[in-house]
Amino acid sequence: MAQVQxxxxxxxxxxxxxxxxxxxxxxxxxxxxxxxxxxxxxxITIQARVVIASVDTYLRYADAVAATATAAQPxxxxxxx
Amino acid sequence: xxxxxxxxxxxxxxxxxxxxxxxxxxLNGVRGGKVYTVADAGLTAVVSDMPTRDELRPExxxxxxxxxxxxxxxxxxxxxxxVAFGTIANDADGIRELLTxxxxxxxxxxRLVEGRQQMxxxxxxxxxxxxxxxxxxxxxxxxxARDQLxxxxxxxxxxxxxxxxxxFEAALGALRDEHGKHIEDILRNGVSxxxxxxxRTEREIARFAxxxxxxxxxxxxxxxxxxxxxxxxxxxxxEVGPFPPYDFVDLHLQA
Numbered sequence: 001m002a003q004v005q006x007x008x009x010x011x012x013x014x015x016x017x018x019x020x021x022x023x024x025x026x027x028x029x030x031x032x033x034x035x036x037x038x039x040x041x042x043x044i045t046i047q048a049r050v051v052i053a054s055v056d057t058y059l060r061y062a063d064a065v066a067a068t069a070t071a072a073q074p075x076x077x078x079x080x081x
Numbered sequence: 082x083x084x085x086x087x088x089x090x091x092x093x094x095x096x097x098x099x100x101x102x103x104x105x106x107x108l109n110g111v112r113g114g115k116v117y118t119v120a121d122a123g124l125t126a127v128v129s130d131m132p133t134r135d136e137l138r139p140e141x142x143x144x145x146x147x148x149x150x151x152x153x154x155x156x157x158x159x160x161x162x163x164v165a166f167g168t169i170a171n172d173a174d175g176i177r178e179l180l181t182x183x184x185x186x187x188x189x190x191x192r193l194v195e196g197r198q199q200m201x202x203x204x205x206x207x208x209x210x211x212x213x214x215x216x217x218x219x220x221x222x223x224x225x226a227r228d229q230l231x232x233x234x235x236x237x238x239x240x241x242x243x244x245x246x247x248x249f250e251a252a253l254g255a256l257r258d259e260h261g262k263h264i265e266d267i268l269r270n271g272v273s274x275x276x277x278x279x280x281r282t283e284r285e286i287a288r289f290a291x292x293x294x295x296x297x298x299x300x301x302x303x304x305x306x307x308x309x310x311x312x313x314x315x316x317x318x319x320e321v322g323p324f325p326p327y328d329f330v331d332l333h334l335q336a
Contacts, residue, residue: 001309002204002314002318003207004309004317004319004320007320023166026328027163027327028165028187028334029168030092030335033092033169036137036138036139037136037137055243058246061245061249062242063242065213066245068210068213
């Protein structure tokens with residue numbers, strides 16, 4: 001059974017990233033009036049737009065898969081042995 | 082530079098049926114500006130003055146001020162359409178023109194969201210290992226691919242790695258489809274609208290925005306529990322909200 005966690009309402013609970021993700025480019029959007037500077041700000045939304053399926057993503061996945069623990073018949077001795 | 086030369090008017094929301102204008106009387110918004118309303122064509126915009134129209138950074142204090150005003154407006158009004166963070170008009174007249182020009186579009190949306198609120202839900206992998214461990218442990222094909230990749234070591238080709246990466250992506254996609262569909266099928270019974278939102282990290286398996294009748298909130302919570310009951314222990318459902326219905330406004334206007 002998956003646990004259910006409640007993270008409060010707007011302005012409370014959820015992290016800044018969650019809130020920004022919700023309010024940044026949603027709701028009524030009025031083109032010429034949007035004055036937001038994202039310079040130097042790390043935002044999950046922005047990351048999600050950048051992390052699209054790409055060769056780099058596949059290579060990163062491959063490295064992460066290669067690093068997974070081998071349950072049976074390890075090819076190399078585990079470092080902690 | 083002349084005082085007020087490039088001042089602006091920050092726009093938080095368009096509301097209808099503000100019960101008590103007093104509720105907004107002592108409220109300060111972004112950069113401390115006093116919150117007030119601008120009405121035209123039967124619609125009410127909630128605004129505050131800005132010393133400049135310079136770009137705003139989505140810093141905690143600015144975002145919190147925006148959110149706080151929206152929270153108060155939501156409490157005080159029958160129905161609210163939130164405006165995206167950082168929306169600054171030249172002046173109140175510009176906002177009146179906007180309300181007049183887009184009166185019908187705005188009214189349509191107000192009717193759609195009246196009496197409803199947005200709840201967000203995300204399903205995250207929260208097991209002991211990472212999502213790679215989880216998926217590889219359940220997929221013999223991925224295990225074989227991993228073993229071959231390791232055996233090849235530095236001799237592994239770029240193509241071989243891309244192939245493994247694509248297999249992993251497919252396995253993650255299948256997991257997302259399966260669990261996402263499970264959640265959506267159950268929640269659909271208790272929402273006015275449900276939207277699938279893009280996942281943001283590998284650990285995020287599914288994410289939804291739900292438009293829920295305020296009266297049906299308890300029923301919605303029960304459906305979330307029901308969805309969680311049939312998902313594996315390694316996953317966590319996170320609920321955030323209620324929000325004003327940001328994801329269900331869909332109004333893109335030209336000033």
